[in-house]
Amino acid sequence: MxxxxxxxxxxxxxxxxxxxxxxxxxxxxxxxxxxxxxxxxxxxxxxxxxxxxxxxxxxxxxxxxxxxxxxxxxxxxxxxxxxxxxxxxxxxxxxxxxxxxxxxxxxxxxxxxxxxxxxxxxxxxxxxxxxxxxxxxxxxxxxxxxxxxxxxxxxxxxxxxxxxxxxxxxxxxxxxxxxxxxxxxxxxGPSEAEAVRHAEQAYFAARVAYFNELDSYAMAHGLDARQVIDGVCLDPRIGRSANNPCFGFGGQLMSRSTRQLVDATASVPVHILPGIDEANAVRSSALAASVLQRAPRRVGMYRPGHSAPMTQLADRLRAAGTEILSWDGEPATLDAFKADCDVVIAQRAVPELADLGGKLFCRDHFAA
CATH class of the missing domain: 3.40.50.720 (NAD(P)-binding Rossmann-like Domain)
Structure with missing residues (x-):
C-alpha cells in the first residue's frame, strides 16, 4: 500500500x-x-x-x-x-x-x-x-x-x-x-476516541502526581518512601506501573491532555482534573525547598534530554539566587560538570552519577 x-x-x-x-x-x-x-x-x-x-x-x-x-x-x-x-x-x-x-x-x-x-x-x-x-x-x-x-x-x-x-x-x-x-x-465514535486518548494521559498524570505527593510526604516526615510505595502497590488493583517518584509529569502529552479535559469539562462539577496541574506545581516547590536546605552555591541539572519538570525546578532555584548549570549529554564535559556543582539533580539514578554520593539529589527509589 x-x-x-x-x-x-x-x-x-x-x-x-x-x-x-x-x-x-x-x-x-x-x-x-x-x-x-x-x-x-x-x-x-x-x-x-x-x-x-x-x-x-x-x-x-x-x-x-x-x-x-x-x-x-x-x-x-x-x-x-x-x-x-x-x-x-x-x-x-x-x-x-x-x-x-x-x-x-x-x-x-x-x-x-x-x-x-x-x-x-x-x-x-x-x-x-x-x-x-x-x-x-x-x-x-x-x-x-x-x-x-x-x-x-x-x-x-x-x-x-x-x-x-x-x-x-x-x-x-x-x-x-x-x-x-x-x-x-x-x-x-470519533469524539469518544479523542476522549479516550486525553483521558488516558490525564489518568497517568494523576497517578504520577499521586506518587510524587506520597514521596513529598515521606520526605517531610522522614519516612522511607520506597517502603511505603511498595506496600501500597501490593494491592493488585493498584499494581506497580508508573509508581517511581519523579520531578513531575513534564513534556507535552500529559499536561496537554489534562488541560484539554479540564476545558472540556468546564460545565461539569469535576474536582480531580483541575487539581492535577496544581499538584505538579506544588511538587516542584517541595523539591526546590529540599535542595535549598543544602545551601548550594551551584546546582547542576543532569538532563541528557529536555525535561519540563526539571526546567520548572531550575526556575524556582534560580529565583532563589542559586546558580544553575545544565548538562545536555556531551560525554566529554560530564566529569567537569559533576566537579563544578555542589548538588547535581537527576530524574533517575543512572550509573554515570554513582560517584557523586551525597551530592546527588534524586527521588528515584527503584533504580536498577
Missing amino acids: RITIIGLGLVAMSDALSLGRLHDVTVTGPVPDRIEAINRGEFPLQDPALAGYLAEHPVRVRATVNTIAALEQAELVLVASPLRQDPVTGQVDTIELESRIEFAHTMCPGVPIVIRSAVPIGFTARLQQRLDSQWLICAPEFRREGAALQDALNPARLVIGDRGRLGTRVGRVLASAALNPAVTLRQI
Whole structure:
C-alpha cells in the first residue's frame, strides 16, 4: 500500500518506520534539513530501539518537501502535525492542522485521511461536517516520549474513531505495523476516541502526581518512601506501573491532555482534573525547598534530554539566587560538570552519577 504521512515529528516518524516495514511510505513536511536526513536513512527519532530495528528490518520510507507530489497516488493519508498550545490559556491551535487536512481532502478524493494528532474532543466530527467528508476519521496515538517506535511496534491496543467498514480497513493497516499480531482493536465514535486518548494521559498524570505527593510526604516526615510505595502497590488493583517518584509529569502529552479535559469539562462539577496541574506545581516547590536546605552555591541539572519538570525546578532555584548549570549529554564535559556543582539533580539514578554520593539529589527509589 502507498501511504503518505503529513508531519515530521515523533508520531509521524514512528508511524513511518513501523509501517515502512511492509508498505511504501512517503513523509512530507516543510523542514528541508530533516527531509534530507530521512532520505539519507538518518531518522530524527530518539528511541533506544531504533538502531536495532533498522538493522533487522529494511524500511521503504522516503521524504519530500513537496506535499503535492507526496499525495500523488496515495492510498492512505495519515496527518500527524504537532499542535501549538497557548502557554497561558492552554487553548490548542488547530488552524495549521486543519489546513493540511483540507489540502489532503482536496488532493485525494475518496482516499481515507486519518488524524493522528491529539486534537480537542469533537474536532473530527466538526471537520467531517464542514468538509462533508465520509473519508476523514481519527485514530489517536498512544506513544510515550522517548519510546515512540517501541510503542508503534508493540501497541497494547488500537483505537479507531469509526465504527464502520472504513474504520475496520484503517485499523487493519495500522495493525500491520505491529510486530505483535494479536493487537486489541476497538472501533468507537470519533469524539469518544479523542476522549479516550486525553483521558488516558490525564489518568497517568494523576497517578504520577499521586506518587510524587506520597514521596513529598515521606520526605517531610522522614519516612522511607520506597517502603511505603511498595506496600501500597501490593494491592493488585493498584499494581506497580508508573509508581517511581519523579520531578513531575513534564513534556507535552500529559499536561496537554489534562488541560484539554479540564476545558472540556468546564460545565461539569469535576474536582480531580483541575487539581492535577496544581499538584505538579506544588511538587516542584517541595523539591526546590529540599535542595535549598543544602545551601548550594551551584546546582547542576543532569538532563541528557529536555525535561519540563526539571526546567520548572531550575526556575524556582534560580529565583532563589542559586546558580544553575545544565548538562545536555556531551560525554566529554560530564566529569567537569559533576566537579563544578555542589548538588547535581537527576530524574533517575543512572550509573554515570554513582560517584557523586551525597551530592546527588534524586527521588528515584527503584533504580536498577
